[in-house]
Amino acid sequence: MNERISAFLAERINANDFPSAVYLVAEKGEIIFHDALGHAVVEPEKIPAKLDTIYDLASLTKPLVTGLLAAKAIEAGKLKTSEPVSVLLDEFKDPKFHEITPARLVAHTSGLKSWVPLYLLAGSLLSVSRTIAALPFECPPDERVIYSDLNFIVLGQIVEKCHYGSRIDLVAIEEIIEFLNLKRTLFSPFIENWAQVSDQGGKRIIAASEKGNEYEKQTCNEQGYLQPPANAGGSEMRSAFRSETIWGEVHDGNAYFMGGVAGHAGLFSTAEEVFKIALQFLPNHTKLLEPKTCELFRTNFTKGMNEDRSFAFQLASTKDSTAGSAMSPETFGHNGFTGTSLWIDPVRDRIFVLLTNRTHAHPLPFVNINSIRRQFHDLAIEDLEK
Numbered sequence: 248m249n250e251r252i253s254a255f256l257a258e259r260i261n262a263n264d265f266p267s268a269v270y271l272v273a274e275k276g277e278i279i280f281h282d283a284l285g286h287a288v289v290e291p292e293k294i295p296a297k298l299d300t301i302y303d304l305a306s307l308t309k310p311l312v313t314g315l316l317a318a319k320a321i322e323a324g325k326l327k328t329s330e331p332v333s334v335l336l337d338e339f340k341d342p343k344f345h346e347i348t349p350a351r352l353v354a355h356t357s358g359l360k361s362w363v364p365l366y367l368l369a370g371s372l373l374s375v376s377r378t379i380a381a382l383p384f385e386c387p388p389d390e391r392v393i394y395s396d397l398n399f400i401v402l403g404q405i406v407e408k409c410h411y412g413s414r415i416d417l418v419a420i421e422e423i424i425e426f427l428n429l430k431r432t433l434f435s436p437f438i439e440n441w442a443q444v445s446d447q448g449g450k451r452i453i454a455a456s457e458k459g460n461e462y463e464k465q466t467c468n469e470q471g472y473l474q475p476p477a478n479a480g481g482s483e484m485r486s487a488f489r490s491e492t493i494w495g496e497v498h499d500g501n502a503y504f505m506g507g508v509a510g511h512a513g514l515f516s517t518a519e520e521v522f523k524i525a526l527q528f529l530p531n532h533t534k535l536l537e538p539k540t541c542e543l544f545r546t547n548f549t550k551g552m553n554e555d556r557s558f559a560f561q562l563a564s565t566k567d568s569t570a571g572s573a574m575s576p577e578t579f580g581h582n583g584f585t586g587t588s589l590w591i592d593p594v595r596d597r598i599f600v601l602l603t604n605r606t607h608a609h610p611l612p613f614v615n616i617n618s619i620r621r622q623f624h625d626l627a628i629e630d631l632e633k
Contacts, residue, residue, distance in 0.1 A: 248282035252626050256619075260285040265586055265603040266615040267296035267347045269455060271518040272627045273598040274531050276602050280627060287454035289608035295585050296453055298627035300490040301431050302496050302602040305535060305583030308514040309399045310544075311388050311524050312419045314559025316406045317353060318465065318540055319507045325409040329351075336435060346388040349405060352398040354548045354556040364463065366504035375505065375577060376404060392554040396501065398513040403510015414596075416508045427523055432516040435507030438454065450495030453515065456585055457606035458492045463500045465608050465611060498585055498606060516601045525591055525598045528579075545577040563590070569617045571624035588620050597631065599624055 249272070256268045266287035271278060281298060288294040303309065319545035321328035328350035332339045339347070351357040358578055360382055369378040379401060385393050403415050410418045417435035424432050431452075488500075497503050507513050516524075530538035543558035554561035559580035563570035570578050570590050574597075580590030586605030591598050605613055 249280040249627065249630055251630065252280060252623060253282045253284060255626060256620065257284050259616075263410075263552075263609065265609075266603040267300070268601065268603045269296055269298060269518045270550070271304070271598070271600040272334070272631070273522055274631060275596045276526060277521070278633065286492065287604065288451075289455070290458070295450075296454065299431060299452070299519065300589060300602075301433075301461075301515050301517055302604060303454070303583075303585045304514045304516055304521070304587050304602075305454055305585040306396075307521070307581055307583045307589055308512045310559040310581050311508070311516075311521070312415065312423065312514055313351060313399050313403045313406060313510040315524070315527060315535065316415070316418055316422060317349065317402060318536055318543060318558065320406060322537055322540055325476060329535050330399065332405070333399065337400070337410065338380050338528075339401075341380060341564055342408075343384070344380070349402060351388055351550070352402045354404075355392045355394050355398055355554075356389050356549060356552070356556070357395070357398055358386045358388045358390065358393065359395050360385045361393055361395045361425065362397070364467050364472050365400075367467065369419055369504075370622075372505060375400070381394050387402070390448055390554055392549055392552050392555075396499075399511035400501070400509055401483075401504075406510065414508055415510060415556065419514075423524065423527075423535065427520075427527075429516070429523060431522045432514070432520045432524070433529065434513045434515070438620050444472075448552050449458070453495050454604040455492055455494040455607045456498040456604060458510040458608075459490045460498075460500055461611055462486050462606070462613065464488050481493060503538045513582075515533070518602050520599045521589060524630075525589055525600070528591055529593055529596065529598075531596065541593070544579050544591070563592075567617075569620040569624075571621040571626055571628070572623060573628040577631050582617075586616060590624060597628075599627060 266289045267287045269283045272280040283296040283298050287296040287300045331345045333346040347357045369375045374395040495512050497507045502512040503508040526532040527535045528544045530541040547555045549556040555565045557579050563574045563578035564576040574592050575594035578592040583587045586603035588601045
């Protein structure tokens, strides 16, 4: 542990910013600071957070699974970043998708909308792609960065096709999870492939999220979407508007609707196993990629735009990024809505993981923890430099 970091995060827990936090700081492939604070579950019972508590990683799924698998597919010659989506996926044959490529999806420059409630618009899992394809663009491709869940839902489908139609969680199990011998990294903890999690203590080893989906319900109301009748969509319609505490299943509504398995969200893991995946993005440590491939993650593909974006990551050179003030500009990272973050400094060979469950046991609005992320990174770097 690190006394200053732990005291700072304990202070934020006491201020009700989030009920728990697990952090990990590593340098040159070795864990330097690691601690767990607060309660992973507050209601319906109190369960302390531990170093190996599993968190819903939310959008960290994008780089840790979809981005990593896309990079592996490029290496294997199964994917070309310049190939139009209109060629790669049958549902996107419309000429308007000729300019949309994996390169633009992975850098969020496709022009696709940032978010829509697919669980209200699609009706069934089979029509998710058609629903996205029918949406108007937010802006022309390559005009600006629009961070979008839809980009990675589509990219996830492309990754699945590269692996002969295998579901992305099954590809991740084979290509990442089993290869790295990860024991607590999984999609949808209680699907058939993860019975062993139940043997380890069931959902008691997982941090809880929001009670119901009040945030998404509020967002849908603000944007003019209406909840469909309870019987709409048949057995495949999984409304995101749950009422119980979300615990042991994905928080994100679209990922939940898609069975907990999607390219943009759905991954659960611990701080240490996030660190083990994060090592795969660094040339001196990767076992999954060729070292030269790791250049993708530190290269700015959106110079002159409103954000600096690499392959599946934001760069620390982006104005107001959560990297803090002391990381190299080529540092790359990602945040997750549930309160998670990962930043990787390839220049100094450092990894920073912060997992919280800020949506749990907290009324709306949730606390914006970006300033906390920045201060966590700055404190960690100060003490690493000593």
